[in-house]
Amino acid sequence: MEQNATIVVDLGFGDAGKGTIIDFLARKARISTVVRFNGGAQAAHNVIAPDGRHHTFAQFGSGTLAGARTHLSRFMLIDLTAMAQEAEHLAQLGCDDVFSRLTVDEDALVVTPFQKAANRLREISRGDGKHGSCGMGIGETMADMLAFPEWAVRARDLRNPETLEKKMRFFQEMKREEFRHQLEHLAFNPFAKNEAELLATPDAAALYARHLWRLAMRFRIVPGSYLRTIAAAGDLLFEGAQGVLLDEWHGFHPYTTWSTATPANALELLSEIGYDGSIERLGVLRAYFTRHGAGPFVTEDSGLSVMLPDAFNKPGTWQGDFRVGWFDLVMARYAITVSGGIDSLAITNLDRFAKIPDAKIAMAYHVPEERMVHDGKRIALSRIEGNMTRVDRLFRKETLTDLTYQEALTRLLQSAIPEYRPAPGNEEGYLQLIERELSVPVTITSHGPTALGKHLRTRLLKAA
Numbered sequence: 001m002e003q004n005a006t007i008v009v010d011l012g013f014g015d016a017g018k019g020t021i022i023d024f025l026a027r028k029a030r031i032s033t034v035v036r037f038n039g040g041a042q043a044a045h046n047v048i049a050p051d052g053r054h055h056t057f058a059q060f061g062s063g064t065l066a067g068a069r070t071h072l073s074r075f076m077l078i079d080l081t082a083m084a085q086e087a088e089h090l091a092q093l094g095c096d097d098v099f100s101r102l103t104v105d106e107d108a109l110v111v112t113p114f115q116k117a118a119n120r121l122r123e124i125s126r127g128d129g130k131h132g133s134c135g136m137g138i139g140e141t142m143a144d145m146l147a148f149p150e151w152a153v154r155a156r157d158l159r160n161p162e163t164l165e166k167k168m169r170f171f172q173e174m175k176r177e178e179f180r181h182q183l184e185h186l187a188f189n190p191f192a193k194n195e196a197e198l199l200a201t202p203d204a205a206a207l208y209a210r211h212l213w214r215l216a217m218r219f220r221i222v223p224g225s226y227l228r229t230i231a232a233a234g235d236l237l238f239e240g241a242q243g244v245l246l247d248e249w250h251g252f253h254p255y256t257t258w259s260t261a262t263p264a265n266a267l268e269l270l271s272e273i274g275y276d277g278s279i280e281r282l283g284v285l286r287a288y289f290t291r292h293g294a295g296p297f298v299t300e301d302s303g304l305s306v307m308l309p310d311a312f313n314k315p316g317t318w319q320g321d322f323r324v325g326w327f328d329l330v331m332a333r334y335a336i337t338v339s340g341g342i343d344s345l346a347i348t349n350l351d352r353f354a355k356i357p358d359a360k361i362a363m364a365y366h367v368p369e370e371r372m373v374h375d376g377k378r379i380a381l382s383r384i385e386g387n388m389t390r391v392d393r394l395f396r397k398e399t400l401t402d403l404t405y406q407e408a409l410t411r412l413l414q415s416a417i418p419e420y421r422p423a424p425g426n427e428e429g430y431l432q433l434i435e436r437e438l439s440v441p442v443t444i445t446s447h448g449p450t451a452l453g454k455h456l457r458t459r460l461l462k463a464a
Helices: 018-028 080-092 113-125 138-147 155-159 161-178 193-200 204-216 226-233 264-272 302-307 329-338 404-414 427-438
Strands: 004-010 031-036 045-048 054-057 069-072 102-105 220-222 235-239 278-286 289-292 322-325 344-348 360-367 380-385 388-394 417-422 442-446 454-456
Touching: 004 018, 004 264, 018 031, 018 045, 018 235, 018 278, 018 344, 018 442, 018 454, 031 226, 054 080, 069 226, 080 204, 102 226, 113 138, 113 161, 113 193, 113 204, 155 161, 155 204, 155 220, 161 193, 161 204, 278 289, 278 329, 302 322, 329 360, 329 388, 329 427, 344 427, 360 380, 360 427, 388 404, 427 442
Parallel strands: 004 235, 004 278, 031 069, 031 235, 069 102, 102 220, 278 344, 344 442
Antiparallel strands: 045 054, 289 322, 360 388, 360 417, 380 388, 442 454
């Protein structure tokens, strides 16, 4: 029987509904394991089972309620405290075997409490210039791995208490020294008090090392080659985190994540095991666009934010407001391009979109001509119309050696004015418009939060 792998990515700024699509596919197909291929505990993939059980997945795969196993690849960042809390909630829902169904690649990075604390202190210090961080230490851990690779805490270190404590102490002392002139002041900030105290506590590294070592005894830590064994057991479902428009290299700097949110990591993992089955790249988008936190958002509409409050995304201390806007074809085209192409689309929240009067869709942007050039080259497909330039497609920079090109795209978006047209008055017409403009078929539609509201359309996914 032919093997199938489906790679699920969010083509927006995150929160498009990856978790609910993963749950649907896990129930529909012969899924053996959900493989997480980027991100960490900052993910928040909400799944509501047909029987009403609700869980927000961050470290475990969103197919867990459907019975699938979870494999955390080397591209995942592990937060064991968050993982234990998540497992406790899953046990309350009747899934008390999640650790026995979990494997973790030995090369996966582990986020220490000190990196999480430093991340939060750093975001607080930015004041009005916040990057929209989730405050979970993801960027801090990635930056430390690049600067101090020999000190990075990997999953394999969780089996060696002495090594674990040594590395934990290194990061505590480094972060304490970095913030030492601010710790006394920060201790009086209600949002920073706990983080400042953690960096200053003398025995914190030893205490946390023992705590994480005990937690890690509950699951298997395996070599990267173990993915071959997983693939041999059945079809694979690769679950991405965050959104392609937040990608570390292709997002709009500095409002990005330290994570590769395109299908690239999943494709690399499959290539490494010589996978010869079929591969489907499925992009997920809401019927309208959203963004949680700071950063350019061309089609944002404050009226929509009021009309479409989100059940699971509330204003937060670290990310800020949850923002809503109209479907943006320019952003969708860009996300598909930097993903290396997408085979099919899943469109979610169609039931909510249907209730919006006078709906519209962004076909293009109007941008000042001076924002169109970076390093002597144009950065978008465009034509001049009067005093402005009409843009319908952003160019991808093929060789990414720095982020100045992404900064130029950010400046373009910050000055862009959307060009709208009325959306078709019926769902089928709306979906056909999206398919025609993006040249990608919509194969899954979603009305409501559970798998019962998901439907296959046009053609069956290869994983089904």
